Amino acid sequence: MAQADLDESASRLLGTPRAGGILVVADHASNRVPRDIDLGIDPALLDQHIAVDIGVAQIAEHMVRPGTAAWLGNVSRLVCDYNREPGAPGMMPEVSDGYAIAGNVLSDEARNARVERFFRPYHNGLAALLREHRPALILSLHSFTPGLATCDSPRPWHVGVLYNRDERTAHLALDWLRGRDLIVGDQQPYSGKLLNASMNRHAEAGGIPYISIEIRQDLISDEEGQARWAALMAAMCETVAGQLSDPSGYPATAPDEI
Template identity: 50%
Template sequence: MNVWRTIGHPQPGGIVAICDHASNQVPPGYDLGVPQAVLDDHMGWDIGAAGVTEHLAADHAIPGFLACVSRLVIDLHREEDSAGLIPEVSDGFAIRGNKSGSGNPDRAKRIATLHRPYHAALAEWLDAARPALILAIHSFTPRLASAGAERPWHVGLLYNQDARAARHAIELFGAEDGMMVGDNEPYSGLLLNATQNRHAEAHGRPYCAIELRNDLIRDTAGRRDWAARIAHVAGEVARRLG
């Protein structure tokens, strides 16, 4: 089983997209001890994010780099030493196969065979692409089962130290009538920005880490619509930064 896949061919100075949580697949040899319904829900992957990334590539010539393994096996958008790298609980659901002594391959093996190859391949892909702007495509659930507050944002922009692209994107998305845009919401990029910290900020590459509310991208029409919105905003952001 491959850990990643790519769509399209980057052009130097262009825009590219990364989707760390594109898949809910569990590699052979792993038993997470959860029903398929958990893998299919937001705990197992970012619902709709892969489809949006695919439309960015197919409809807007924005190539994509996508993960092929569920974040319940190993979260590729976490640092190797993160406590949440191999989650034992996700939104109140116990991931029994990730408990110590469960019989699954250990943390070191998952890092060596899944996490490190993914990030090594991503680094090589980005070095060859030399992008002007990186898009990181994620989605979030409108309401967590473990915390009942509604999450009203349609889209959120996350960032850590480098807010150059995010500031423009927040303004551009916010210009649409009725659009509620999160500024480091529903998560803070100061805490959850691992892939962009490593592959964008560390290299001075501008990026937009984009969180889409997943009820808006559960069908093909929604995914196509949001890909078009993102492509338009990304093009303007790249123009402003250039």
């Protein structure tokens, strides 16, 4: 893909997807803001957690190898948050962790235009990829800030596992992580029962086993941490995929376009 096309794309695909392999999905992997969109914020905020899941793009890049590919969001979550239900207020947040996002005070027409430009291509592209190359396991990769500006409670977990209905795969991942001298959150720092839109749509609706992971951002803010956690995630996925004794028991469907 030419650089100009990549700059306009809603997503990036790294590696070669393979049926029966691992697919890493990172909805918030980019802080890119297209040139024709003005969010009305200090540009320094684009390097903070409100704009991007710090470290996840680099982890995904480290994980790509034969049998493992990655599907990455290619715009900031402030432009369009892919891990939301269509029409949810947080899809284009007007306030994020106490910061006003003036450029997201939009008319219905402008909001719909962003949905058509970013949200639908991202999710329709992922749905098509899953139909063509159904993986054995999806790793939904996110990161979280050690502390919110609007909340005094610290977040001590090194890593959290989120899930909705697919508790089987989540608990295999929880067991593996707890054996690695880590502080592991079960439905922490928040619950997948409440925030699981992308995996609800693409994994649970399609019957594909998945692990939804949140890694604390101070652990993956540099190359050393990113490489370490990429190795951990790859080993975890390999183990869990092997433990899923009958993946053919999941229905072989995938979501339609939205």
